[in-house]
Amino acid sequence: MKPLICDFLPVPELLKAKSVLCIQPHPDDMEIGAGASIARLTRLGANITCVTVTDGSAGTYDPSANMDDLVTTRRKETEKSADILGVNELLWLDFADGGNLPLDIVRTEITSLIRKLKPQAVLVCDPWLPYEAHSDHTRTGLATAEASLLAGMPNFCPADLQEGIMPHTVDMIAFYYTAYPNTFIDVSATWELKMAAIDCHLSQFSGEKRERLKAYLTSRAREQAEKQGYDLAEALKALTIDHLHIFEEAWQC
Ligand SMILES: [Zn+2]
Numbered sequence: 594m595k596p597l598i599c600d601f602l603p604v605p606e607l608l609k610a611k612s613v614l615c616i617q618p619h620p621d622d623m624e625i626g627a628g629a630s631i632a633r634l635t636r637l638g639a640n641i642t643c644v645t646v647t648d649g650s651a652g653t654y655d656p657s658a659n660m661d662d663l664v665t666t667r668r669k670e671t672e673k674s675a676d677i678l679g680v681n682e683l684l685w686l687d688f689a690d691g692g693n694l695p696l697d698i699v700r701t702e703i704t705s706l707i708r709k710l711k712p713q714a715v716l717v718c719d720p721w722l723p724y725e726a727h728s729d730h731t732r733t734g735l736a737t738a739e740a741s742l743l744a745g746m747p748n749f750c751p752a753d754l755q756e757g758i759m760p761h762t763v764d765m766i767a768f769y770y771t772a773y774p775n776t777f778i779d780v781s782a783t784w785e786l787k788m789a790a791i792d793c794h795l796s797q798f799s800g801e802k803r804e805r806l807k808a809y810l811t812s813r814a815r816e817q818a819e820k821q822g823y824d825l826a827e828a829l830k831a832l833t834i835d836h837l838h839i840f841e842e843a844w845q846c
Pocket residue numbers: 618619622730
């Protein structure tokens with residue numbers, strides 16, 4: 594049965610958003626989690642800004658890897674991949690990669706970005722994914738959810754107002770890497786762009802690992818699409834910001 598709250602707060606439609614602020618903990622998360630939906634949105638004319646929270650410097654198993662070189666490489670990989678997806682702008686917060694993100698500072702920075710860019714929708718990893726052990730992901734998701742909830746309130750992070758940055762309320766937030774999807778985007782036409790975007794991240798995946806990941810994602814996208822009558826779908830959780838506070842049924846929406 595449909596949760597009662599959906600009668601009072603209907604689930605928003607992400608594909609109607611004309612401007613989207615996409616936030617990823619590391620270079621490569623937006624592609625894996627929502628790359629084909631991003632490509633679908635850009636082809637519908639939406640303006641997409643992608644913010645990478647960390648510098649990606651922990652993304653290696655090689656003890657002899659040079660950290661600065663890795664950061665540069667991952668930035669180039671992201672630029673190439675964003676170009677394939679049609680992302681309009683890339684921004685970097687450059688926090689140190691590796692699980693020590695200062696939640697309050699990240700939240701303040703993302704609040705300022707929401708107020709400056711005034712997106713209709715925010716896209717981020719779901720911080721409530723069961724068994725997610727990487728705190729860069731949970732903290733990025735939480736900081737972004739809270740910033741989205743409160744960026745419209747002038748007394749939240751009031752320093753922005755003193756600098757002339759005015760409050761802004763987003764229409765919706767959508768989560769990728771979610772265990773509670775309610776939105777299945779038909780990405781049959783943009784799936785190959787997602788695959789090509791993932792291929793850009795050579796520093797992260799060896800040939801075999803990359804092909805395994807792509808095969809898994811494709812098989813999952815087929816499964817998610819089945820009930821919808823599509824070929825391939827990306828599963829997201831779309832909510833209004835009002836869902837993000839006090840409602841016990843929000844996870845079921
Ligand atoms: Zn990540």
